[in-house]
Amino acid sequence: MELRIHKSTLEEAVSETAAVLGKKSLLPVLNGIKMEVREKELVFVGCDGELMIKKVIPVHKGGFESVETGACVLPADFFQDLVKKMPGPVHMKIVNGRMMMESGGVKTSLSALSTEEYLSIPDVEWDGSISMNSMDLVELVRQTLFAAAKEGSRPVLTGIHLEFSGNQVQAIATDSYRLAFVKKRLNSGTDHSCTVPMKTLRELMKLFKNTKECLKIHITDQLFKVESGELTLISKLLDGAFPNMEALLSKSSKAELVIDKNRLMYSVDRAGLFAKDSGNHQIKLRLTKEKNLNISSFSPQVGMIEENIPLIKASGEGAMDVYVDSVFLLEALRATKGEDIQLFYNGTMSPLILRSRGDDEQVHVISPVRA
């Protein structure tokens, strides 16, 4: 195995694939990324057994030159740090089971492992694919992932549930105290549903956040695969039935308020300061007689804060008095597009519903906190 490669080409490929590896394992091969020189392409693979990212660079794209084909596994963290600090193009060659690397006057060798024991996720038979814009997929993840459970007794809630049907995809994430729902158009699709783990989605966002590509998505009972030009990501799915939350998204309500989103965000952020001492970040929303939204919080040790926000519109019964978690509300507001927010209220003990005014792509639901 031997090649010459530009520093930037190597640095990008290593950083994209090494990101999969998390905590250090005692087995060296599990801390490595696989690198393979073929005649017409160069392949990098990072895999932790649950998630695999593969990058294939065709030789016609430039940036490297294959001298001799071959494959090996290199320690990801050292390799990544080393490439960053190399002064220029790198000449890499396996000699006596070690990867010799030269760049400028710098000579270095890394222990290289054989690829035999390297983890892999089998590339199974994939049936009909879904076609989706990378910007839409990244946005869909960004608008829902914060609401997924960070941990807990129901592993299926630590991911995003996706439902593809016709030319549309719906995404739902919930930690059972709040819920984020988004739907997007697809370029083309087949009917499928699955729950994708949080880690996979975080890597997806990183890989495609600044791209504008047409992605191919494939889903089987066990696996989720996303392909772009040079990158392939294959992930195991989360087991278990995702709860049916559609009932929570109903539009009927006792009262409906329309509020400037940024104005509300600043207020909730301020009120959250005094709420942080209470375990549930509890702030109070109340509709005043003058049809303002009064936002307040109170910490017995420290103090209180309150302010009135003018409403763009208030309809329905007109009474409202509810305690919510300021962090949940703030995260939902940050994820919501548009300038004006619709807030639907159904009683002190019923969930609050948030929508962007004039847009039914997104819905956020937040359980009230008992005062």
Add this chain to the structure above:
Amino acid sequence: MELRIHKSTLEEAVSETAAVLGKKSLLPVLNGIKMEVREKELVFVGCDGELMIKKVIPVHKGGFESVETGACVLPADFFQDLVKKMPGPVHMKIVNGRMMMESGGVKTSLSALSTEEYLSIPDVEWDGSISMNSMDLVELVRQTLFAAAKEGSRPVLTGIHLEFSGNQVQAIATDSYRLAFVKKRLNSGTDHSCTVPMKTLRELMKLFKNTKECLKIHITDQLFKVESGELTLISKLLDGAFPNMEALLSKSSKAELVIDKNRLMYSVDRAGLFAKDSGNHQIKLRLTKEKNLNISSFSPQVGMIEENIPLIKASGEGAMDVYVDSVFLLEALRATKGEDIQLFYNGTMSPLILRSRGDDEQVHVISPVRA
């Protein structure tokens, strides 16, 4: 107590004085900053019993308006966060033992404590003062503080030892494995020596890093005081005799090398990658027959790296073979001014000495590591 104040004036004063307070104390008054409205000035004080920072803003400077004199202690962390999130100028007033604050439509109250139990460092009789440029003081601290002990059995090593004599100040910091020495000119001075704690010096750097002021420095047996126009910092000194390290700074040496500083920094940084697995970050410096400096490191599990750096000058015996801690060497190089480094070598077991070529303001000494 009542005043009206610009948000930026309040924010700056609170952040400068609240920085003194570290870990949260169980006693609320120890987590507070003191605020005092006088007729002609506004005073903020942060104090943890060891270090006090006081800011005095004269009324003619603008930015606030005194309505009624008075003083109180406010919880530093809440007050600081709250001021940041206020929409504009703030009206502050003590009502029934609470600080009422209004800004735009936002109303808030903070529990205010009486100033009686507030910690203070007595403002003693100060004799003759030293006058020093703030940029010189900040640079002196930056060039030495990294070498002070982070903790350990000898508390006096956790600070910088300052010796003022005539129109010059010398600073030494050492953790007993390496040493940083700097001298600077003073505008005017008196003879004094003292050891100032690390925390005090860190705050000094923060307060004066972007200023160009003439500072007044006063020293007593117990205290160190620095004054600028609006800020006063008073700190307790570290007890104990600082070891005499002057003998280590001698210029005699077996070999002297002159090296491009940046070239050496990049090499040491790279070699340090492989050294991080060993407890002491051990890298090897060796003079080759061709009069290059060979820098290498080796990690049995991972691999090795080596490179040759051309020397600008090599004089003396010409042999050199020494192991050093790459982090110590890198920190010393980063703190050193100028483009070329002089490296003095006295044998495998003797300390390495670093100087900036053509500048005797700075010296760094680093103990070798046993291979």
